[in-house]
Amino acid sequence: MNFEHTEDRRMLADTLNRFVAEQYGFDTRNAIAYGDVGMQPALWAQFAELGAIGALFTEADGGFGGAGFDVAVVFEALGRGLVVEPFLGALVVGRALAAAGTPAQKEQIASLIDGSTVAALAHDEPGSHYEMARVSTRAVRSEGGWALTGAKAVVVQGDNAQLLLVSARTAGAVDSEDGISLFLVPADAAGVARRGMGRIDGGRVAEITLDNVQLGADALLGTEGQGFATLEIAVGWGILALCAEALGAMEVAKKDTLEYLQTRKQFGVPIGSFQALQHRMADLLLEVEQSRSAVINAAAAMDSADRVERERALSAAKFTIGRIGALVSEESIQMHGGIGMTWELPLSHYAKRLVMIDHELGDEDHHLARYMALG
Structure with missing residues (x-):
């Protein structure tokens, strides 16, 4: 199986990553995230103009993507910037409309894609x-x-x-x-x-x-x-999105920790030269790659016609993300020392988001039990 993204997905990822880096910096993000509104309508409209919402839906529903890997690409980029705009609601509600809506109800997907309806x-x-x-x-x-x-x-x-x-x-x-x-x-x-x-x-x-x-x-x-089946499908897309978002957040936490180990000096040398920290960082890198594999598996399973295969892949990914997200949070903060917990350091906010993603749409314990029950 070829795990390389298509050229269109790479372009989408590059565009989103660049936009988030330029327009959604850490201070801007925190002002939005912890403000009274909890989102920025102007930025939400810009995300829509970029096609970030449209990529979550198929051409038949008015979008230009809609596959599992399209959703993963978008939410990984959002996770890198800790974006709080209401993408998850647009995806889950839009997918429910696409799966079970009448022609008149499906017309509402267009207002989700253009950002006019939250x-x-x-x-x-x-x-x-x-x-x-x-x-x-x-x-x-x-x-x-x-x-x-x-x-x-x-x-x-x-x-x-x-x-x-x-x-x-x-x-x-x-x-x-x-x-x-x-x-x-x-x-x-x-x-x-x-x-x-x-x-x-x-x-x-x-x-x-x-x-x-x-x-x-x-x-x-x-x-x-008969709404349970529709609900399960829609929530399944939400689970994939959260797993991809967590992966993006893990990548930033990993990168920031590596940079800190290479620049922070003790006894006249970078602390990254200490073997104990090298071993811990190597373990962390392997775990993050395991998370990426789980997300890839879940994204591929979204196109499967077999319900059990799809749901097991989603629960496996959510369990993996929950476990590894907590590990990345703990290890990154510990390797940063006391500064890792401070509000001013972005890492502490990434750690909080990773821990909270575990509790959205089922935590690791829930999905481990669900995975076994589906077997």
Whole structure:
């Protein structure tokens, strides 16, 4: 198998890496990430103009990429710059629309690609602990449509989104895969309450409460009670994206640590000349390459027609990224010494992001158990 990117993907990667380096420097990023909004609309529009969002979707859906490796290229570049703009929501919601939407619903993908609509997945609930089928939010038929009631937790960029993809139960037990339906909910609909808050690693999340939210019949995405399969596909793309983002962050942490070992002197020589640190750094380099292999495997599996093969590759990658991300964070900080924990050093922010990626869409323990269950 040829693991080299196509010329188009290399050009996309170069363009994104250059844009992030020039326009999304560390100080700029932190001002955005820890600000009251948690994103920069002007930069989001520029990312859209560059085609960074369009690369996440196929030509049939209005994009120009859409393969697993296209998604990986984009999110690896975003990980290098710790970009907090709402790419993940655009990808997950857009992929759900592409997989199950009516022609009229699919028209909304265009507004995701051009950046005019910010979307967010509102699926996780208090106490769900990563279990995708555990949904207690209820949707019942009302006159001419549906009424939704429930609560969603830790919705990424949920307070900035105009469009929410909400999972709700229309039948079945609270943890059953059957009976889950998906709904497209305008964030300003009557009965939707959002409480935004900052994330420890930058950006924003929101708690969302749905109080008898009235929706038309056209809000239902896909077939009633059969939303789990669509949700699994959409979340799968999100898992690949997070793994690629983590890989980009690891590459920067690795590079910065190597540079520090080569320049920091002790006893008149660079500390990188000490054999103990050389061994630790060599182990770290090998682990990062293992992460890259896992991301490549997951990206390739996204084109597989076999569900089990795809989901096992995704869970294997998420487990690997979770384990190695924590290792890279710990080792890089330790090899930097006390300075590694300071706010002023970018490394501490990369370490926080790597640790938090492990907890998005299932941590390493969850995905290890899932990988074995899928076997």
